[in-house]
Amino acid sequence: MDVNWFFPPHDGLRLSDLAERIGASLQDETAGDRIVSSVAPTYRAGPRDICYMLQRRYRDEFTTSQAAAVICDESVASIVPPHIPVLLAKYPHTAFALAGAIFHPEALRPIQNLGGQSGISPAAFVDPTARLEDGIDIEATAVIGAGVEIGSGTRIAAGVVVGPGVRIGRDCTISAGATILCSLVGNNVIIHPGARIGQDGFGNAPGPRGGMIKIVQIGRVILQDHVEIGANTTIDRGAMDDTVIGEGTKIDNLVQVGHNVRIGRHCGIAAKVGIAGSTRIGDGVMIGGAAAINGHITIGDRSQIGAMSGVAADVPAGERYGGIPARPMRDFLREAAEIAARANLRKRKTTTGDKQ
Incomplete structure (x- = not known):
């Protein structure tokens, strides 16, 4: 790949120092003085790149790698060529993530400073009643409403709209074009471009002459510390209670979170997931892409939902569910295997002319 000027290489770090910082052990200590400055996939890693491998x-x-070193565990170390030093780690994926953060810290948050300046742009609108701590960046065309409170170290990108009364904590990044209404946002929260936070949820009652009558939505959205919200994701405010996203939860792009949903701490929700209103999701839950979650159900702590599943009822804590309707993964996989086996049997009978 050509030189990437969007994320230029680090000034360089000794391999032994890197190993110490990511909690890995360098097998060949004579390679400790090698200088590494970036990360790359194994097949095209160069003499100053670190890579990782999880499976043999x-x-x-x-065969094409010239990496400065590879991060792996003991099960993979034996297949690494002699010219590539090995950094042994119990959790290679985690160690590689730590290395990437060292070499490219600017890539951990959305690109900011589009106007090339710091502080509050004269082309931003900030209501005179807003309360801003020191050290805040607000870019051109951002709109900060009446009574807003924003903590130090927070960066508001171009085109962001922060509605009246919203409170945003410290060291947050609110990316271009996002809107935040009726929300309380904690510290170290990342909101990617185009996200919509705090608009009214979908609630309607049958009208007296047909049609529907809108139900007021007077709750809030609460994003706790270290939450990350992906691009073009929408999180509706509660109808009367709050919609809550727990500490450390990461939500991908294009996710819909309905009103009154409560998501626990340290969950991972992949793209295109839809979560209907008043659902309760526990701590440490992982939901695969394009899954559909019914409203008014509970998904227990540490459970996992497979991609493209349709979850219609409660999921017990610690379980793995998949399919439509979602059921225990072992049942889903067994049923899928049985269907495939029957299809293959019919195909063989057709081929051989057996009509029985």
Whole structure:
């Protein structure tokens, strides 16, 4: 790949120092003085790049690799060519993530400073009643409403709209074009471009002459500390209670979170998931892409929902569910295997002319 000027390489770090910082051990200590400055996939890693490998089946990628070192565990270390030093880690994926953060900290948050300046742009509108701590960046065309409170270190990008009374904590990043209404936002929260937070949820009652009558939505959205919200994701405010996203939860792009939903701490929700109103999701839950979650159900702590599943009823804590309707993953996989086996049997009978 050509030189990437969007994320230029680090000034450089000794391999031994990197190993210490990411909690890995360097197998060949004589390689400790090698300088590394970036991350790259194994197949095209160069002499100053660090890479990682999780499974032996990708061993062919080493044939073109000139990596400064590879992060892996003991099960993979034996297939690494002798010219590539090994950084042994119990959790290679985590160690690689730490290395990436060291070399490219600017890539951990959405790109800001579009106007090339810091502080509050004269082309931003900030209501005189807003309360802003020191050290805040607000870019051109952002709108900060009446009574807003924003903590130090927070960056508001171009085109952001922060509605009246919203409170945003410290060291947050609110990306271009996002809107935040009727919300309380904690510290170190990242909101990616185009996200919509705090608009009214979908609630209607049958009208006396047909049609529907809108039900007022007077709750809030609460984003706790270290939450990340993906691009073009929408989180509706509560009808009368709050919609709550728990500490450390990461939500991907294009996710819909309905009113009164409560999501626990340290959950991971992949793109295109839809969560209907008043659902309760526990701590540490992982939901695969394009899953649909019914309203007014509970998904227990540490459970996992497979991609493209349709969850119609409660999911017990610690379970893995998949399919439509979602059921325990072992049942879903067994049923899928049985259907495939029957289809193959019918195909063989057709091929051989057996009509029985």
